[in-house]
Amino acid sequence: MQPPQHGIIAPDRDVLAILAAGADYVEPTIVGNVIVQDQDGRWQADPALRDRAPSPSFAILCPGELRLSDPAFPLDQVRDYLQIAFAAVSALARPGAMVVPGSGGARRLPEGVDPRAGRQQFARAVQVARDVAADHGLEVILEPLHRGETDLINTLAEAIEFLDEFGMGEVRVVADLFHVMLEQEPLAVVRAHAGRVAHAHIADTGRLPPGQGDWPNPGRGALLAVDVAETYVRVDLYDLSLARLDQERVELAPGTQNIDSIAEHIGDCTDLMLERHPELDGKVLGAGISLPGQVDPARGVTVFAPNWGWHEVPLLDALERAVPVPVRIDNPLMALATGELWFGAGRRFRNFVAVNLGTGVGAGIIIDGQLLRGPGNSAGEWGHTTLIWNGRACGCGRKGCVEAYVGVEGIRATLCEIAPEHELLEVTHHRTFIERLMRADAAGDSSAQEALLRTGDYLSAGIGNLVNLLNPEHVSVLGWITRYAGAELHDRVRERIAQECLPGPSSMFSMEFTEADGEGVSLGMAVLALEGFLERVGLPSPSSAPAATSPAEDGARRPGWAVPHSASSASRR
Structure with a gap:
């Protein structure tokens, strides 16, 4: 699947600056940019049209005088206008380009018109637009507009219902988040109809580019x-x-x-x-x-x-x-995975793993742009998967966990195995211990150096398991340990990781260490707090916490073999 392209609707004077800033294209509005009126008020193609860059989408403003929902208005005049507009667009369009017929004024029900009759007339106008567009190799898509602009088709759900009612299931729709937010339509509705959404818009107040208005303030x-x-x-x-x-x-x-x-x-x-x-x-x-x-x-x-x-x-x-x-x-x-999804690797990858190294360790897993939680919100407990069978005791009560080798106490245990009398073993504060270990490594302490090399080997094996299991595009190694860890640990992991992965997955993923100290967790929780607020006002997000009842709460016994959690089973480990 090709990555989505990002375009901006803007006037001519801003085109070069927008393309230079990294946009894939500039979406023209047809009126005043592609077609213009002559001195007699007749519409015609803009003489400067040949100088414009091709675009995959266009925003057409149907003049209010076309009265698209007025049964008394002749559809031939609508067809004539669209023939001129779409012929001009086709000279500028990329293959299969989309056209969005807008203008709430043209769609608004005239005073005294029966709503049902107006709805039927608008359906006929959309059918005309669909057919004329197809004649020019274009695709018309329908845009819901908020109630401040029109009284006909205000939400995405209403647009889908309208198209199905009049036998136009093949016509796709626009998800304009400006209108979605103003109508307080749940984003779950947008996701539910994702297969019929051809195009997405977002704008700030006053139809300014995002971030230039006052919404949100x-x-x-x-x-x-x-x-x-x-x-x-x-x-x-x-x-x-x-x-x-x-x-x-x-x-x-x-x-x-x-x-x-x-x-x-x-x-x-x-x-x-x-x-x-x-x-x-x-x-x-x-x-x-x-x-x-x-x-x-x-x-x-x-x-x-x-x-x-x-x-x-x-x-x-x-x-x-x-x-x-x-x-x-x-x-x-x-939290870490949410922060990385919004502000880090999630801006470049849809399938990645965010590994957290600290006192405890774990892995936030993003699959197809969605945070994997599991029914009990415990997905990603990579730190409590087995690295070495019957190995070191872990704080969870098991043996051989990844955390028992690459968490802080795991690193301390490695140093103790190498040098049981090492003075750093007396340092109880976790961050101080790691910081002083890194200083000892830099000063040439052979025991500290060996401890970090072994930790790098353990970490490589653990990350290799994740790569082989999940086949991610990217692995981000985060957490406060990465801030203190020197090049020795990073280089050891990069040196060893290919040996721990199968050839296929290892050739497809990238890996990155970050030195942000706690920013990921903090930002992630700020995002989740914001999502919680939006959820309370009816706009839930894909990252929202699971609402399903936990098995421990409903008490229902599920069919199949249950893992015993008795003292005797623990003792066998």
Whole structure:
């Protein structure tokens, strides 16, 4: 499948600048750009038409005097106008080009016209446009327009219903997100009819290019993004353009935490920031809170956080007391993958893996542009897949997990195997330990160097398993460890990765390390907070948390063999 092309509707004076900025084409509006009126008011092709660049799509403005929904208006005049317009377009169009007949004024029902009769007349006009376009090798597509522009066909669902009603199922539609948002039509409707959407538009207020109007206005609200890790609590404040406004951070002492102490830290950080921003009083739209381990947003619990020994811990009551806005919870893997989907590899790839390296490790998985969650929101627990059978004990209670070799404690265990008396083994703070290990490596400490080489081998094997299993286009290696890790670890992984992958998948994917320290999780939770707000107003997103009931909640026994989770089964490992 060819990647989508991106065009911009713009006046002639901006064409060169737009193409130079990277747009694939400029979509002309027909009136005033492709056809013009002579001194007598007759329509004709623009004499300068031959100087314009070819385009795959055109926006036609039907003059209001054509009265497309008036049964008393002769369709021959509509046909004559379209013959002139489409003949001019065909001289400029790429093969199979699309034409969008617009103009809410021409479509609006005249006063006194029966709505049913007007609807039938508009259907006849669309059929005329379809046939005239086909004569010129073009495709007409129908655009819903919001109620401020017309009273006939305002939503995508109404457009599909209209076309089916009048036997025009072959005519496709435009998904103009400007109109979709103004009509508050759920994006789920757009996705449901994706097979009949030929073209997508987006515009800011005043029909300006996105970002040049005042919608959304970043100053109209704010979002809280909270990243809770095993070693810190970080709270960021974002505006609605997802620009960070402020930040507070608290370091956590090693050891087990409880949800009440975590909620208290979050509340303290939030209060401090909002005191500095009185202009945002009442304007914080929501908070996205990432917590470590397996988090079930649908039930509001941490199912399992091995590093803190949490099992089925309720979260929402404590968090909602600490943060006086709607709260959305998730885990770092989903947050990281969402941030990477919006701001990183997702802008270039539709199938990729975001590997998170920190105290714990995991992998956010994007397939065909969608975040893979699983029914219990636990997809991507790559850190708890087996790297070495019956290997090191892992905090999850199993043995040989990837995390037991490439997480912080796994790296410490590797150093201990190489040099049991090494002074760095006494450093308990995770970030300090990794930072000092990297300094020792740079200073020529052979034990530190060997520990990093082995870690690189373990990481290569783990990533190789992901590549062989998922066949991604790209792997992003993220997380705070990548900020501290030097070239030695990165180079070792790049050197070894081809040996760990099958020839086919290894020839098709790229890999990239990023040094962003916590930005991915924070940005991801800001996105999820924004998506939560949009969901509450009827605009759910593909990245939204699963709403399905968790098997642990409904208590229903599903057919088939069930994995035992008893003490005896654990002891056999």
